[in-house]
Amino acid sequence: xxxxxxxxxxxxxxxxxxxxxxxxxxxxxxxxDQLGDxxxxxxxxxxxxxDAAGTIAEIESTKSVGEVLAPVNGExxxxxxxxxxxxxxxxxxxxxxxxxxxxxxxxxxxGMLLNVTAYETLVADAKDAE
Numbered sequence: 001x002x003x004x005x006x007x008x009x010x011x012x013x014x015x016x017x018x019x020x021x022x023x024x025x026x027x028x029x030x031x032x033d034q035l036g037d038x039x040x041x042x043x044x045x046x047x048x049x050x051d052a053a054g055t056i057a058e059i060e061s062t063k064s065v066g067e068v069l070a071p072v073n074g075e076x077x078x079x080x081x082x083x084x085x086x087x088x089x090x091x092x093x094x095x096x097x098x099x100x101x102x103x104x105x106x107x108x109x110x111g112m113l114l115n116v117t118a119y120e121t122l123v124a125d126a127k128d129a130e
Contacts (some may be wrong), residue, residue, distance in 0.1 A: 003028075003073065004095060008071070009119035016071050021107045026099040027059065027068060027090065030123050035061040038087045042099055045069065050074060050103070052110065057100050058106040059090065072110060074103035 005010075005090065008016045013031035017024045040060040050056050050070040057068035083089050090098040092125045114122065 003116045003120065006114045007084045008093075008113040008115065009122075010069065010071055011112060011122060012069050014068055014071060016113065021104055022077065022102055023072060023074065023105055024099055025056070025071065026094055027066070028119075029094045030126075031066065032091045032094045032098075034063075035066050036063040037057060037061055038090045041083045041087045041100070043084060044076050044078050046079060048076045050076070052097065056103075059087075063081075068100060070103070071113060072103070072105040072108075074105035075106050076101055078102040081125065102114055 004015075006017065008018065009028065010016070013028045013034075015026050015028050038059055038061045042057055042058040044050070050073065052073050054070050055067045055073050056070045056076070059066045059068065080099050083098055083100060090100075092098065
């Protein structure tokens, strides 16, 4: 699945779409592939506050449990109930219907996030190491 050039990525394989002081977060198709068939998604309550690098969601699969880390400090303003009810959406459409949550933050995009080229290099290196 081609990556979206308008998104930012983390070294932990999350994607982030910024819109002013709102950020939509999900996991990449690489992360979904590594997890295998996703069976359960646990998302936080709306209104919960998180610090950057704190765990904001957990995804359980047939292989393991993965944590989704907050890319920025923020407060949860929306969750995707559809992925709770149908966790396979994360495998099927991680950049669309499989988004996880939205949070409000101060609007400052952290410098440690990766653009599409840097993320593609990270994934290529990870695949080479397998």
